[in-house]
Structures are given as structure tokens and as C-alpha cells.
Amino acid sequence: MNQDALKKMVGQEAVKYIHDGMVVGLGTGSTVKYLVEALGKKVKKDKIHIVGVPTSHRTAERARRLGIKIKNINDVDHIDLTIDGADQIDRNFQGIKGGGIAHLIEKIVAINSKKNIWIVDESKMTKYLGSFPLPLEVIPYGSTQLFRRLAKMDFHPTFRMNGDQHVLTHSNNYIIDLHLGKIKHPHKLSRKLDDMTGIVEHGLFLDIVNMVIVGYDNGPKTIKAR
Numbered sequence: 001m002n003q004d005a006l007k008k009m010v011g012q013e014a015v016k017y018i019h020d021g022m023v024v025g026l027g028t029g030s031t032v033k034y035l036v037e038a039l040g041k042k043v044k045k046d047k048i049h050i051v052g053v054p055t056s057h058r059t060a061e062r063a064r065r066l067g068i069k070i071k072n073i074n075d076v077d078h079i080d081l082t083i084d085g086a087d088q089i090d091r092n093f094q095g096i097k098g099g100g101i102a103h104l105i106e107k108i109v110a111i112n113s114k115k116n117i118w119i120v121d122e123s124k125m126t127k128y129l130g131s132f133p134l135p136l137e138v139i140p141y142g143s144t145q146l147f148r149r150l151a152k153m154d155f156h157p158t159f160r161m162n163g164d165q166h167v168l169t170h171s172n173n174y175i176i177d178l179h180l181g182k183i184k185h186p187h188k189l190s191r192k193l194d195d196m197t198g199i200v201e202h203g204l205f206l207d208i209v210n211m212v213i214v215g216y217d218n219g220p221k222t223i224k225a226r
């Protein structure tokens with residue numbers, strides 16, 4: 001089965017955890033696309049009432065088009081469950097997100113959710129985080145100086161570019177990716193990055209996910225994380 005088929009499999013599997021009356025955080029990315037498609041069908045077929053809280057314009061547009069009611073996070077009083085993709089998940093169920101530049105909004109939605117589920121194909125499961133570049137959302141002002149500090153710390157930073165233009169996040173910030181290879185102590189790194197002025201949010205999602213649905217050739221596997 002190719003990667004896209006595995007993504008579709010877990011997107012369709014995850015919809016089983018969404019029930020009538022729920023407020024659901026909807027993540028971003030090519031795996032979540034399949035979740036939103038399956039949810040659109042479920043809303044129509046079962047006539048259930050769902051409120052979706054999207055984490056990107058892309059997800060919001062897709063959900064609206066499929067007949068899913070959408071609200072801004074500021075207009076809901078709680079989020080029952082958020083379902084999102086991930087770029088890497090280690091053996092302790094810590095994750096890297098932000099490959100799709102949405103990790104700031106995804107983290108705000110995730111930490112305000114009662115429960116979080118990640119949906120991934122098997123290639124995202126790893127022993128250590130870090131072979132996927134760690135995204136930082138940074139304030140453009142002074143970002144060159146921040147970049148130099150990160151380089152001096154041996155974090156191997158690169159600005160995320162589109163040709164000669166900086167890729168911009170939803171909040172009009174830049175992305176710096178750190179090429180770390182292997183992150184042995186994610187909590188220590190997280191604290192270090194939290195302390196650096198100019199970084200709005202990093203893509204380490206620690207102690208957040210409750211359940212992971214992994215797509216394998218022989219079917220989806222649901223794993224309780226915490």
C-alpha cells in the first residue's frame with residue numbers, strides 16, 4: 001500500500017471517534033484531509049451535529065465545503081477532541097509537528113482539547129525525534145540575529161523559503177527549520193527553545209497526544225499513548 005493509501009486508511013478510521021454533539025479540533029495536512037472528507041460524509045449520512053475548530057485556512061475551507069459547521073476557537077467554550085497528523089512520533093509518543101507551517105495554531109487547539117488523537121502512516125513512527133527538521137515559528141523582526149544564535153548552538157537552522165521569499169505562517173511569521181539529526185532529550189530542548197526571545201512556538205509536541213492511529217499495510221493500529 002502506498003503512503004497516501006495509509007493516510008486515507010487512518011483518516012477514515014479516526015472518524016469513528018467523532019460523535020453527535022462534539023466540538024472537534026481539526027488538524028492540518030494531507031492525512032487530515034482524508035479525515036475531513038470522511039467526517040463530511042458521516043455528518044451528511046448520519047445527520048449528526050458537529051462543530052469543527054480548524055487549525056488552518058485550508059482545513060476550514062475544506063470542512064465548510066463538505067458541510068461541516070466551523071467555529072473559531074474563541075467562539076467555543078470547550079473542545080472535546082482534536083484529531084491531527086504529525087511529522088514524527090517517538091517511542092514515548094512525543095511528536096514533531098509543523099511540516100505544514102500550522103504548528104502554532106495546532107498547539108493552541110491541542111492544549112485546549114480534552115483529548116488528542118494523531119493519525120499517521122507507519123513511516124512517521126521512530127525511535128528518536130529529529131531526523132525530520134524541527135520547525136520554529138519566529139517573529140520576522142530580528143530573525144537573522146536569532147538564526148545566527150541558533151547556528152552557533154549547532155542547531156543547523158535553515159529558513160523555510162519559497163524561491164527567494166520567506167514562507168509565511170497564518171500569523172505572518174517566518175519558519176526556521178532545525179536539522180538536528182537525533183533529539184535525545186526533547187524536554188530539555190523544548191525548555192531551551194521556550195526561553196529564546198523571537199521564537200513564537202516550536203514544533204515539539206510533548207505529553208500532548210492521548211492516542212495514535214498508525215496505518216500499516218495490514219490495517220490501522222490504535223495505540224493508547226497516555
Ligand SMILES: O=C(CO)[C@H](O)[C@H](O)COP(=O)(O)O
Pocket residue numbers: 027028029030031032084085086087096097098099100101102103106
Ligand atoms: O503538523 C502538521 C502541519 O503543520 C501536519 O500535521 C504534519 O505536517 C503532517 O502532515 P501530513 O499529514 O501531510 O503528513
